[in-house]
Amino acid sequence: MKKPTTIHDIAKMANVSSATVSRVLSNSSYPVSKELKERIQQIAKESNYIPNMLGKQLKKNSSNTIGVIIPSIVNPFYSSVIFGIEEVARQNNFTVIVCNSLQDPALEDEYLRTIMEKQVKGLIISSISKDKSQLTQLMKLGLNVIAIDQKIDEDNVNQIEFDYHKAGYLATKHLQEKGHERIGYVTSKLDRPSRRSIHQGYMSAMKDAGLKPLVVESQTEEVYNAITEFDTGKQLTQKLLEHSPQPTAIFACNDMMAFGVINELSRRDIQVPEQVSVMGFDGIDVGQMIHPPLTTIKQPDYEMGKMACKMLLDMMQGDDSPMFDVMLQPKLLERKSIRDIRGEGK
Amino acid sequence: MKKPTTIHDIAKMANVSSATVSRVLSNSSYPVSKELKERIQQIAKESNYIPNMLGKQLKKNSSNTIGVIIPSIVNPFYSSVIFGIEEVARQNNFTVIVCNSLQDPALEDEYLRTIMEKQVKGLIISSISKDKSQLTQLMKLGLNVIAIDQKIDEDNVNQIEFDYHKAGYLATKHLQEKGHERIGYVTSKLDRPSRRSIHQGYMSAMKDAGLKPLVVESQTEEVYNAITEFDTGKQLTQKLLEHSPQPTAIFACNDMMAFGVINELSRRDIQVPEQVSVMGFDGIDVGQMIHPPLTTIKQPDYEMGKMACKMLLDMMQGDDSPMFDVMLQPKLLERKSIRDIRGEGK
DNA sequence: TCACTTGTAGTAATCGTTTACTATAGTAAA
DNA sequence: TTTACTATAGTAAACGATTACTACAAGTGA
Numbered sequence: 082m083k084k085p086t087t088i089h090d091i092a093k094m095a096n097v098s099s100a101t102v103s104r105v106l107s108n109s110s111y112p113v114s115k116e117l118k119e120r121i122q123q124i125a126k127e128s129n130y131i132p133n134m135l136g137k138q139l140k141k142n143s144s145n146t147i148g149v150i151i152p153s154i155v156n157p158f159y160s161s162v163i164f165g166i167e168e169v170a171r172q173n174n175f176t177v178i179v180c181n182s183l184q185d186p187a188l189e190d191e192y193l194r195t196i197m198e199k200q201v202k203g204l205i206i207s208s209i210s211k212d213k214s215q216l217t218q219l220m221k222l223g224l225n226v227i228a229i230d231q232k233i234d235e236d237n238v239n240q241i242e243f244d245y246h247k248a249g250y251l252a253t254k255h256l257q258e259k260g261h262e263r264i265g266y267v268t269s270k271l272d273r274p275s276r277r278s279i280h281q282g283y284m285s286a287m288k289d290a291g292l293k294p295l296v297v298e299s300q301t302e303e304v305y306n307a308i309t310e311f312d313t314g315k316q317l318t319q320k321l322l323e324h325s326p327q328p329t330a331i332f333a334c335n336d337m338m339a340f341g342v343i344n345e346l347s348r349r350d351i352q353v354p355e356q357v358s359v360m361g362f363d364g365i366d367v368g369q370m371i372h373p374p375l376t377t378i379k380q381p382d383y384e385m386g387k388m389a390c391k392m393l394l395d396m397m398q399g400d401d402s403p404m405f406d407v408m409l410q411p412k413l414l415e416r417k418s419i420r421d422i423r424g425e426g427k
Numbered sequence: 428m429k430k431p432t433t434i435h436d437i438a439k440m441a442n443v444s445s446a447t448v449s450r451v452l453s454n455s456s457y458p459v460s461k462e463l464k465e466r467i468q469q470i471a472k473e474s475n476y477i478p479n480m481l482g483k484q485l486k487k488n489s490s491n492t493i494g495v496i497i498p499s500i501v502n503p504f505y506s507s508v509i510f511g512i513e514e515v516a517r518q519n520n521f522t523v524i525v526c527n528s529l530q531d532p533a534l535e536d537e538y539l540r541t542i543m544e545k546q547v548k549g550l551i552i553s554s555i556s557k558d559k560s561q562l563t564q565l566m567k568l569g570l571n572v573i574a575i576d577q578k579i580d581e582d583n584v585n586q587i588e589f590d591y592h593k594a595g596y597l598a599t600k601h602l603q604e605k606g607h608e609r610i611g612y613v614t615s616k617l618d619r620p621s622r623r624s625i626h627q628g629y630m631s632a633m634k635d636a637g638l639k640p641l642v643v644e645s646q647t648e649e650v651y652n653a654i655t656e657f658d659t660g661k662q663l664t665q666k667l668l669e670h671s672p673q674p675t676a677i678f679a680c681n682d683m684m685a686f687g688v689i690n691e692l693s694r695r696d697i698q699v700p701e702q703v704s705v706m707g708f709d710g711i712d713v714g715q716m717i718h719p720p721l722t723t724i725k726q727p728d729y730e731m732g733k734m735a736c737k738m739l740l741d742m743m744q745g746d747d748s749p750m751f752d753v754m755l756q757p758k759l760l761e762r763k764s765i766r767d768i769r770g771e772g773k
Numbered sequence: 774t775c776a777c778t779t780g781t782a783g784t785a786a787t788c789g790t791t792t793a794c795t796a797t798a799g800t801a802a803a
Numbered sequence: 804t805t806t807a808c809t810a811t812a813g814t815a816a817a818c819g820a821t822t823a824c825t826a827c828a829a830g831t832g833a
Contacts, residue, residue, distance in 0.1 A: 107821080340717075347718060482789030778831075801807085
């Protein structure tokens with residue numbers, strides 16, 4: 082590895098002090114004669130000068146890096162979030178360090194530490210860890226944090242959440258409005274707050290309508306994996322269909338699972354939506370590519386990423402920003418997997 | 428922002444020199460008496476000491492960061508690659524900076540610069556830029572680079588490629604072996620080497636079998652977007668079906684596009700695979716969730732990420748590692764979207 | 774002429790760590 | 804007793820960049 086050019090090298094070549102070089106190359110407002118300025122810029126260019134951010138940031142004691150911790154980048158939901166974060170970060174000359182916690186609290190803490198060592202100025206985190214002690218401690222030390230997606234039950238944490246409860250309610254309500262009364266809910270393990278909220282939303286809607294809830298919950302707790310979700314959807318559907326009378330509609334806690342539901346129903350020659358309607362959750366793109374196109378609840382993932390990054394940048398600027406807790410609203414994406422059965426006998 | 432604890436603070440508290448603190452806290456092999464060592468560790472813990480990597484890496488002139496530049500993280504193919512990279516990186520105490528070039532050469536160069544300023548020790552890049560001058564220049568300066576997915580036609584660049592040509596050939600051959608002779612190929616714009624290679628693979632296979640190729644190419648050049656690919660697949664299918672006699676099989680250059688093909692066929696009440704067979708390309712998970720499950724070509728994306736990171740780490744270690752150019756082999760994922768029409772009249 | 778200001782450039786300390794040297798005391802060998 | 808070594812700890816100079824000071828010449832006004 083060749084030794085890279087530094088401002089000192091350039092200073093020597095130009096027969097000036099490194100202070101002057103620094104002032105020129107960092108676009109300081111400090112006055113430098115035009116002639117000298119141009120000469121230095123010329124030399125810098127010729128010698129392929131690349132500023133060393135380690136030095137700069139060490140001196141200025143501030144980096145232009147933000148950390149992001151999410152469960153898994155292969156989950157299309159989170160990759161959209163990150164995409165939004167990155168876009169805003171880049172526009173503001175920030176770079177992003179992305180870490181996959183894989184829903185492992187130990188890994189989450191490890192990354193938290195690594196990120197701090199790298200002197201990030203802010204953190205966007207979707208935390209699944211129950212023990213938030215390390216995180217809150219870092220916040221006390223002055224780390225700017227925005228919690229996304231997964232609510233953190235601590236004071237003084239700025240949050241951007243999805244309104245999972247309303248989303249669950251909305252989905253269930255929609256099915257009811259289409260005339261469905263026996264609505265089954267299939268869900269992965271109710272271990273995360275977000276999942277519990279959707280479930281509660283479903284429960285509320287059923288209760289409000291005076292209907293009997295019907296829930297099957299997966300017991301295996303796993304890292305996100307599209308195929309696993311799909312298979313779970315199939316299995317839970319089997320269980321659900323054991324109930325009698327059978328539901329006329331099935332609401333799944335995520336789109337991949339909904340695909341599994343549809344698949345299992347097709348396998349049994351049960352037509353969707355003619356015989357059973359299916360409601361998804363997430364609004365991933367492929368939902369509209371399958372048959373029938375999946376009616377689902379869209380969480381504004383990309384927008385959440387952009388918003389989180391913007392607000393984090395704001396926080397990092399001033400000390401006077403108020404605390405906030407944003408609730409992003411779900412949106413119903415009405416497609417073709419739900420049948421209107423109003424007015425039909427049973 | 429509170430001022431963080433430094434080794435000097437700890438040194439003062441422990442009444443020792445900062446050199447000693449450094450030696451203890453960085454697990455140096457330098458001998459420090461057991462008693463003192465424990466005292467320092469104790470104080471470090473109590474005062475929430477977090478080492479400042481900027482200082483450390485500046486001094487040691489080496490960071491434990493690698494850069495990754497890919498077209499877009501929302502493309503599930505690349506998010507798998509990154510996932511693999513990250514996994515290996517973490518195991519080796521490296522962190523990753525991911526940059527989405529969005530297939531914009533200017534952005535690619537911008538990121539290249541940013542990454543260099545951050546003093547990364549290595550780079551994994553899927554480059555779409557035609558002008559590789561900045562990249563080669565950085566390599567001359569000593570940057571370790573591994574090109575993935577998109578071949579870089581320069582000497583001295585270590586590569587990990589997919590054998591796109593063979594993949595295209597394999598897909599076409601498989602259709603032929605199932606008795607298909609009129610095989611259409613639908614592809615997005617042939618502007619990238621990888622896409623051209625698949626196309627050539629298709630062409631070779633058709634030529635070898637003495638069959639007439641039938642290609643429709645999209646003319647719009649765009650950033651990856653699942654829906655766009657899907658729509659393109661539909662449009663190109665329409666065009667393809669204008670030909671007479673109509674093809675009995677359609678090969679699409681990526682899975683999303685294949686979904687579009689299937690969708691358009693269904694819309695016209697053409698059964699897949701009964702009337703027309705469909706071959707995809709990529710092997711994304713949802714391919715097996717749709718109806719019919721999509722037969723496709725799998726590129727080992729996750730494995731490529733792991734391999735790239737491992738080899739990069741090796742490169743960064745020794746100066747004696749040989750140049751390499753790895754060709755990862757495609758794999759046929761046989762599912763249900765292709766019908767065997769051998770022995771049938773016509 | 775003197776006192777000030779202005780424009781421009783240099784000096785040197787500093788950010789947090791590491792590490793080549795140096796220093797000291799205790800111990801062992803001669 | 805002298806010499807030599809060992810174990811342990813401190814001193815101070817880096818790494819690359821920034822910046823509060825200082826320096827100094829030329830210009831300005833009285």
